[in-house]
Amino acid sequence: MFPLFNLSLQLNGFPMKEAKAELRKIVALSEKEHEIFVTNKKVEIVNFHLQNNPFYKDLAGMTTFTNWEDLPVLNKKNLQKPLLERLSKGYFPKNSYVNKTSGSGGTPFIFAKDKYCHALTWASNIYRFGWYGIDFNTSYQARFYGIPMDFMGNQKERFKDFLTNRFRFSIFDLSDEILEGFLNHFRTKKFDYINGYTSSIVLFAKFLQKKNIVLTAICPTLKVCMVTSEMLFEEDKILLEKQFGIPIVNEYGASELDLIAFQSRSVGTEGEWQINSETLFVEILDDNNQLVPNGIAGRIVITSLFNKAHPFIRYDIGDIGILDEKSTLQKPILKKLIGRTNDVAILASGKKSPGLTFYYVTKSIIEDDGNVKEFVIKQTKIDTFEIEYVSETELNLAQIKKIEEAITLYLEPNLKFSFLRKKSLERSNRGKLKQFKSML
Incomplete structure (x- = not known):
């Protein structure tokens, strides 16, 4: 080449x-x-x-x-x-x-x-x-990235992809139908490696897990x-x-x-x-x-x-x-x-906790059964948090209670949580997923 x-x-x-x-x-x-x-x-x-x-x-x-x-x-x-x-x-x-x-x-x-x-x-x-x-x-690179949506920006990025020997999977829509399309590209193209945003690649892996597919079985060049x-x-x-x-x-x-x-x-x-x-x-x-x-x-x-x-x-x-x-x-x-440094939650007691603390706690419990695909946590008040999530089925009361108990243990008691199930989560204009956000 x-x-x-x-x-x-x-x-x-x-x-x-x-x-x-x-x-x-x-x-x-x-x-x-x-x-x-x-x-x-x-x-x-x-x-x-x-x-x-x-x-x-x-x-x-x-x-x-x-x-x-x-x-x-x-x-x-x-x-x-x-x-x-x-x-x-x-x-x-x-x-x-x-x-x-x-x-x-x-x-x-x-x-x-x-x-x-x-x-x-x-x-x-x-x-x-x-x-x-x-x-x-x-x-040959399988690229999981965002792409500009305006015509000129889009064409410029596609031309760069051509010059740099990569095929871009646009990550703004990661529904099962779209991921099925991704999978078909792996069946027909000889990719050498995957490169891109962690959250999107993890979502694709969860889709493969659900279908019981190992990617190298259909794309052995990886x-x-x-x-x-x-x-x-x-x-x-x-x-x-x-x-x-x-x-x-x-x-x-x-x-x-x-x-x-x-x-x-x-x-x-x-x-x-x-x-x-x-x-x-x-x-x-x-x-x-x-x-x-x-x-x-x-x-x-x-x-x-x-x-x-x-x-x-x-x-x-x-x-x-x-x-x-x-x-x-x-x-x-x-x-x-x-x-x-800006992903820090300031709690009612004055304690400061990295947003990732919530993420680790919640992730370990939520993902036990593979139901929840991805989620983000937002701090809306000093003692109030929203957890937005994408899942096959809604979280049940037992799961929510388990999460609240773990957060009390790792952080502090009397924190309020609301759980919002969504079809998809908001990403940046480049396709990144911000996993914790303080609105304070």
Whole structure:
């Protein structure tokens, strides 16, 4: 097959050969060499933006820096200014890669990367997907993603799918009739891998479970499934492995940065979430912007080491996570991704609980019999929550009582819940499912 993928990146001005060569060099560094590389890149990128980016210089309130911890921690609200006000000298939308974040954290904004930085992002993706025998030029992708509904946006995305050798399953309608259509494509197409939003892929696996079908029995070319953008729970991973018959890989990334963490396949580290330490520098900070020890939860703060067009220096991505105790600078391991900082429920007692606490509790009980396909939890008042769910049959009183007892045990008593059965759940315009939402 002609390498359309590589060619399309080259034609768009992304210097892939140089980026791949640089990534190979970084990956080959010894531990000591890597430490020097990171130190130098941090100094280089900060000084570049202090000298060439008025927006960052103003934000940092300095012209030169000596102490990393003195640098401000950026957040998405800092970046909600017109893009032209945030670009470095010599960079414009026309000579940069420009895109928009999904806004799943509630704060979307437009961002830019210089073309070399974006080429490195692709080099990083190619390198990590290659761990599982996936070649973007030749491997055929079954893509579970949203798609723009306007004509031009839709056609542009379809053309990109053609160039990148992928077939898109639009996830805005996931009724059984539509999933049956998905299944027919797997019967007739030689897909190599699945990639897309976790909740949609899990829903497809539940559909297969109901029909007692293992996907590799009808599509034997499938090698691996990569899920992204939403939490992957352990029970869901087990279900996916069983119904697809292939390894399930958990990916964590951000469009404005890069691929952040990807499950390793190396002997002795299989399944570990290896953080990208080649193009990013990741810190876990407390509420006072101080580093927390490995093994302790904190805010995930990331520096893009190569982006000269736009500063992402000590950028709070809005997620909470834990680094593994055995992490090193060269091989940081993400032990756990807990969720987004804005997905926190504030209870009547003053207690703060991550929205995922509700989700874990409810999920473990609701899914015993496979009746409930998916659900979301909304906090409407300090003591009141709505659980919206899609199911074959309505939840009975015994199930509801069990959920309420578990929530009292894990959280606190006297919380009020209402249960709303729906035909489908509301997704973002990109097809993401926000699993917990506080309306306070």
